[in-house]
Amino acid sequence: MALTGKIPREFGNLSFLVSLDLGSNNFPGNLPQEMARFALAYHRFLNLGNNSFTGSIPSSFSNMSTLETLSLNFNSIDGQIPKVIGSLIILRELKFRGNKLIGSIPLSLSNASRLETLDVSYNSLEGNIPEGIGNLYNLKLLSILYNQLTGSIPFTIFNIYMIEVIAFTGNSLSGSLPSGLCNGIIPQEIGNLVNLVLLAMERNQITGSVPNSIFNISSLQILSLSMNNLSGFLSWEIGNLTKMQHLQINENKLIGTYIF
Template sequence: MSYNSLQGNIPEEIGNLHNMNLLSIQYNQLTGSIPLSVFNISRIENIGFTGNGLSGSLPNGLRNGLPILKGIYLSSNKLRGHMPTTLSSCSQLQILSLSDNEFDGPIHSERGRLSNLQILYLGTNHVTGEIPKEISNLVELELLNLWYNSFRGRQNMEIFNISGVRIMYLSSNNLSGSLPPPNMCSILPNIEDLYLSFTNLVGTIPHSISNCSKFTRLELSNNQLTGLIPNSLGYLTYLKLLNLEGNNLTSDSSLSFLTSLTNCRNLSSLSLSLNPLNGILPSLCFVNLFDYSSKWGHVAGNVY
């Protein structure tokens, strides 16, 4: 029943559909709260209410446990309050999507019991506190989105010691500390996208970042990073986006890191604005860095 411009409340009687395993009423105009009866459907595997105007808190009916529930899709609503600890009783949950709501309070350590979780969306809420170290128990996790919240404390990549993580969004939080340690690429061997803008990071970009050979997007803008931009970024041959703007990064007088980036043949967006580079552009850098195609007649990329 998705994309049907449905209005009004979700009726309590929907819980009488005991044999239903999929409930998807996404992208409508539904309002009101989520009825507790939804969580009485013992055979339900996926619940999808994304893109409505639902309000109120997430029902505590999850305490009864939904033994085969695999997906909860509640993003882009007006849900508020703390996320109930009873979510941890959904032992088979693989996807938890709660982003773009008004949830607040901390992430409780019980969330670490969701050992089958693969995708966790909590971005664009008002979640506070520290990111719990128990998140490392989510051994199946591939995508983690915590951006645009109010997480605080020292940013410690050691707590994300999950070999399967490919995509991580931590931007726009009140974190602090230095960039990931030299062994980050052994902690996150499969990382592809890392977003750490507006997180108060200090320190330098380590040369060892080139060991994260699967990087496609690296977003470190608007922090307090210093030191030279390492030439070793040129070893990230799959890189598509590199954003280092709004820091205090420098380079040698020949801006040699730009020459090294000519090895990144997939690079389509490069942002270096608001850094004291103060160098001379390499003579053939822009000819080699971007693909001037006679067939299409345009520059395949963006530089800021």
């Protein structure tokens, strides 16, 4: 509605408020510290996305203990993701896409065990993807597109059997795609993700071969691994992916012959 100005503090008096959606307006300035007052006994949904907010995420947001959805997409929010966000243990959707966040993804997010959506794409996050992400067994969407993440892809992610979307495009992730045992220690395979629909890891520094176990994921519709350092042959078992709609493996070091 192109609303602007300050968000009135009196919203905090709405003690039975369940949902507050102020998205797609022109609210400027820092996210108000008193926002936590809005999250009273019944508050479940807070959307401040698509505005003009700046500044950092207030640590007071951790007081929203009943919150299930927190969306701050497409603002100009900077600073780090507060570690206390992990205390929102019934949170189901966390959306920080399209901001100016820096620092690392806090390990404390692994405490939000009910998370189904985690989207921190299009920021300036750096460091490793925390191993604890693998504890989010209810996660269906994990999107960390276009940040500055480095290091290997944690094998723990392949414990999340419910996951449908994994999007790591445009980082500096390295290491090999998991294809089975890792030094005999972590017996997890990407092929166990039987609900996976989209796997996007292009524009990274991933090495090794494309594991055959990927071709057992019959639900897979989008597989994008281009612009990495993958090598070896592409198995004929790729023909098992009968639901495939988009396959992108260009600009690697794959060898062999295409057979049509």
